[in-house]
Amino acid sequence: DSGVTQTPKHLITATGQRVTLRCSPRSGDLSVYWYQQSLDQGLQFLIQYYNGEERAKGNILERFSAQQFPDLHSELNLSSLELGDSALYFCASSVDPGGRSETQYFGPGTRLLVL
């Protein structure tokens, strides 16, 4: 158990809908990262937040947005969903992206299926 929690574990929805994925980082970790992993694919970095502020952006679509709240939990919002958005979405956290501990701890993921 990495200490990172993600809810829900599974999500089934229809095209055009909007969903929110939630992540709680490990206690003490200030950075949260979001990744997308399609079937048999690698990890696609979406976005990183550090202590409430957006720190880095990857290949995140404009239909997707995220935020990190004062209690450091994060939410990833996916809107106008398409079939191709079906994937595993992982959240990871780390103490400090540039400090001595760069290790990212991954949550168990949310499996999204868009029908």
Added chain:
Amino acid sequence: GENVEQHPSTLSVQEGDSAVIKCTYSDSASNYFPWYKQELGKGPQLIIDIRSNVGEKKDQRIAVTLNKTAKHFSLHITETQPEDSAVYFCAARNYQLIWGAGTKLIIKP
């Protein structure tokens, strides 16, 4: 831009044999190189990492080597066991972690 190439994409080895996965990176300023293991249905988990001031690091059956001149680093797993079957990801970091595409390791009984 920064890039990390990982080979092979799939590796099948006999139980008990060694497995080697290789990665090359493009940013010469990269200074941190972790390896993650992802078991089926789970999130990736760090198994070993190395920093640019070290050439080799070992942890029981796994080891990582780094060649800064050639800009490549490798994961070595000795005496492979069935539980080593998984997808392995390498990554390199200067400002951000850049991930390799992953290697599916299959251990044949």
